[in-house]
Structure formats: structure tokens, C-alpha cells
Amino acid sequence: MTQFLVTGSAGFIGFHLARRLLAEGHQVTGYDALTNYYDPALKRARNAILEAYPGYSFTEALLEDRDELMRAAEKRPPEVIVHLAAQAGVRYSIDAPATYVSSNLTGSWAVLELARAVRPRHLLMASTSSAYGANEKVPFGETDRADHPMSLYAATKKGMEAMAHAYAHLFAIPSTLFRFFTVYGPWGRPDMALFKFTSAILAGRPIEVYGNGRMARDFTYVDDLVEAIVRLVDAMPVQGAPADAGGVVDSLSPVASYRVVNIAGGHPVELMDFIRTVEACIGRQARLDMLPMQAGDVPLTAADPSLLRALTCYVPSTGIADGVAAFVDWYCRYHGVSRARDGGETARATVAI
Template identity: 90%
Template sequence: MTQFLVTGSAGFIGFHLARRLLAEGHLVTGYDALTNYYDPALKRARNAILEAFPGYSFTEALLEEREELMRAVEKRPPEVIIHLAAQAGVRYSIDAPATYVSSNLMGSWAILELARAVQPRHLLMASTSSAYGANEKVPFGETDRADHPMSLYAATKKGMEAMAHAYAHLFGIPSTLFRFFTVYGPWGRPDMALFKFTGAILAGRPIEVYGNGRMARDFTYVDDLVEAIVRLVDAVPAPGARIEGEGVLDSLSPIAPYRVVNIAGGRPVPLMDFIRIVEACVGKRARLDMLPMQAGDVPLTAADPSLLRALTGYAPDTDIATGVAAFVDWYCDYNEMARAGAERESA
């Protein structure tokens, strides 16, 4: 049994990860601000499921509230910290840049200070494929240069990576930074394409297709992502313990117990193929509103999962049609329950 701190525990990925850890008998301290970036009711519904586990304790606060963060772990100092809380979204970072600086930089710094104080066995922090920015080399490898971010969101995540490396070097904190690639699945975020597409198609509204449909994404099913994170918990970086193998380039720092790892399957799906899969799962054709590329977006994301596979023996492999079908089933069930609840309250 391990004591975990999971930030963003009521978020999409944090919920799935915390539920997995609790189901395996671990203790989880959840920490989430339940902000209104999207409907907090969805976050509260996730958190209610976690609170049914006796091994779960929860604090509702911002990461930047450092005293609250320290109080949250006083009784159960974490052996492993998994930092998932962040202000997400490429496009929103254009409209609300201050929230990204506050959450992704100052909030992450608070986690690094916490790790400095409690010295966990392993600190794992969520970054993003957006960190690769304008990199034209595909698939993206962890040792590729990632110096040209195309959004403030990407810049703040890259800044978090740099801060984490400094703390790993200065204070000997074993740290793994994982870069996520378009995570999807049940209990997903309403601001993401699959959630928007499903709702619009069911309602008969047009869907907005950016880049005139000439984009592709390396989609990662959320259960696969969680499996990879759980396996990486025991892949603790150590100086000199470089992974060797044909076709594997280890990102282990030469001066710190620090590593960056892609979590993705390395199989990008063209956007128009993705839309056809959503249509098939929903059972309705979509009305398409073809639009130009949005500022901050990239035309293609594709991961090289070789390092993840070498470290864990695993890489995400859920078929996109299977994953989308699972999301659509959840979406319909969740909205039916929400409607029923609203009707009971109004009766």
C-alpha cells in the first residue's frame, strides 16, 4: 500500500487515476480547486465516486494556496506525488493567459516546493505534446528539441518541465515528466473535440472542423494512459541508469534524476476519419462547418512511444473505434442521469 498525492483528482485524468489507485488498495490524497473552466458539476460527480472509497481524502483549494497544500498532506505525507492539476486548453490560453501563468507555473512551483519538503520516492508531473510546438520532425521523440512553443499553454508546460529539472538537480527529487497526447474517454472534458462533436451531432448542430479537416492527432484512451502512469510510478529515474536498446533514446538527464516520457501509442488518426468514427458510434451524420486552423494549433501530433515501452513494457493500444464507443455510451448515460436529476429537483 502506497500513499499518493494526486493533484487535479476531480479532473478527467486525475479521477481515472485516483479511482484505479484506490481500487488497488492504495491511499490517495486528492487535491483540486473545482474551478469553473468547465461545469464544476461534472467534477463534483467524479469526486463523489472517489469519496466512496475509505482510502480517499480530499482538499478543495488552489495549488497556489501553499498553506492549504501543506495542510492537505500533514497527516499522510505522500510517498509518490502525481501532479495533474493544470489550466488546460490551447485556445483558452489566448483569452485568459493569467490563469495559465498562475496555475501551470506558480501552482507547479508550489508542488516542487512540497516535494522539496517531503522528499517523495517519485514525483510525476503531467506535461503535454504541445510542448513540441513547431517541431517538424515526426514522430516526436523525448530527446528532440522543443524550443518553439506555439501557445502560452505549451510555454507554461515547457516552463514547468524546466523548473522540475532544476529542482531534481538541486534537491535530488526523482522526477518523471510525461507528455500526454490527446487523451479521451468516459468522463472526459467538455472543451475537448470528442465531447463537443458527440453533443452537437446528437442535437443536430454543426460541428466546427478546424484546419479544414487536414489535421491528425495521436489519440490516447484514458485507461491506457492510467496504465502507463501506474507502471511509470516504479520506473524511478536515477543518475547513470540510462535505458539502452535498439531505437530507444533515453531522455534521462546527465545531471539529475529526471526524465521526460511520451505517453501515446504512436498511431495518429486523421481528423476526418475520427469524425466518421464518431458518426458511426452516435448513429447520425454530422453537419460540418469547415474552418481554417486556429491560432496555437498544430496540424499533426505523433509520438514515438519507444522509451515508454522500454521503461514499462507497455504502450497505449486501445483501438480508436472502441474508445470512442465507450465515450459515447458514457455520454448518453451521464446526460440521461443529469436530466432525470433536474426533473426530480423541479418536481
């Protein structure tokens, strides 16, 4: 049994990870502010499921509250910290930049200070494929330059990576930073594409399709993501000991026990193919409003998962058809709606992928 501290435990990914760890008999200290970026009722519903496990302890507080974060950790000192809490969303960062600086930089610094104090055997922190920004080389590799962020969200995540490297070097904290690629699945965030597509199609509303549909994403099913995280817990970076598997290029730092790892399958899906899959799962055709690219978006994300495979012998593989079907089933159950539901609403669904 391992003692984990999971920040963002009532969030989409944090919930799935915490539930997996608890089901395996580990103890989890959850930490989440339950903010209103999207409906807190969804976060509370996730958290209620976690609270049914005897090994779960929860603190509701802002990440930036260092004293509260320390008190939560002192109750059950963590052997492993998984930092998933963040202000997410590319487009929202244009409208509310202060939230991103506070949560993703100041909040992440609070986690780093906690790790400095409690000395976990492994610190794992969630970054994003958005860190690759304007890179034209695909697929994205962890050692590629990531110096041209396209949004403040990406910039704050890249800043978090840099701070984590400094702490790993200065205070000998083994640290793994993973870059997520468009995670989706049951209990997903309402601001993401699949949730909004499903909601709009079921209600008979049109969906706004940005980039005129000429976009592609390396979609990652949430259970696959959690499997990769769980495996990475034991793949601690050791300075001077790079991964050795078929000539894979390791992102291991030369001056710290620090590594960046992509978590994705490496198989981008065209946006229009994704929409057709959603339509097939729901059994209804979407009404499309084709629009140009929005500020902060990139046309393509594609991961090179070679390092993940070398470290864990695992790469995400759930196909879009299976993953979307699982989400639609959950959505209908959670909201108590039928796929045959009629609707005539005219409001549009703004989609972030």
C-alpha cells in the same frame, strides 16, 4: 499499499488515476480547486465516486495555496506525488493568459516546493505534446528540441518541465515528466473534441472543423494513459542509469534523476476519420462547418513511444472505434439522452483537439 498525493484528482485524468489506485488498495490524497473552467458539477460527480472509497481524502483548494497544499500533504505524507492539476486548453490561453501563468507555473512551483519538503520517492508531473510546438520532425521524440511553443499553454508546460529539472538537480528529487497526447474517454472534458462532437451530433447542431479537416492527432484512450502512469511510478529515473532496451534513446538528464516520457500509441488518426468514427458510434451523420486552422494549433501530433515501451513494456493500444464507443455510451448515460434523439438547435460547437 502506497500513499499517493494526486493533484487535479477531480479532473478527467486525475479521477481515472485516483480511482485505479484506490481500487488497487492504495491511499490517495486528492487535491483540486474545482474551478469553473468547465462545469464544476462534472468534477463534483467524479469526486463523489472517489469519496466512496475509504482510502480517499480530499482537499478543495487552489494549487497556488502553498499552505493548504502542505496541510493536505501533512495529513498523510505522500510516498508518491502525481501532479495533474493544470489550466488546460490551447485556445483559452489566448483569452486568459494570467490563469495559465498562475496555475501552470506558480501552482507547479508550489508542488515542487512541497516535494522539496516531504521528499517523495517519486514525483511525476503531467506535461503535454504541445511542448513540441513547431517541430517538423515526426514522430516526436523526448530528446527532440522543444524550443518553439505555439501557445502560452505549451510555453507554461515547458516552463514547468524546466523548473522540475532544476529541482530534481538541486534537491535530488526523482522526477518523471510525461507528455500526454490528446487523451479521451469516459468522464472527459467538455472543451475537448470528442465531447463537443458527440453533444453537437446528438442535438442536431453543426460542428466546426478547423484546419479544414486536414489535421491528425495521436489520440490516447484514458485507461491506456492511466496504465502507463501506474507502470511509470516504479520506473524511477536514476542519474547515470539510462534505459537499456534495443538502443532506445533515453531522455534521462546527465545531471539529475529526471526524465521526460511520451505517453501515446504512436498512431495518429486523421480528424475526418475520427469524425466518421463518432458518427458511426452515434448512428447519425454530422453537419460540418469547415474552417481554417486556429491560432496555437498544430497540424499533426505523433509520438515516438519507444522510451515508454523500454521503461514499462507497455504502449497504449486501444483503437479509436472502441475508445469512442466507450465515451459515447458514458455520455448518453450521464446526460440521460438517446442516440436517436432529434434536435434542431443552430448553435455551433467550437472544437479543440
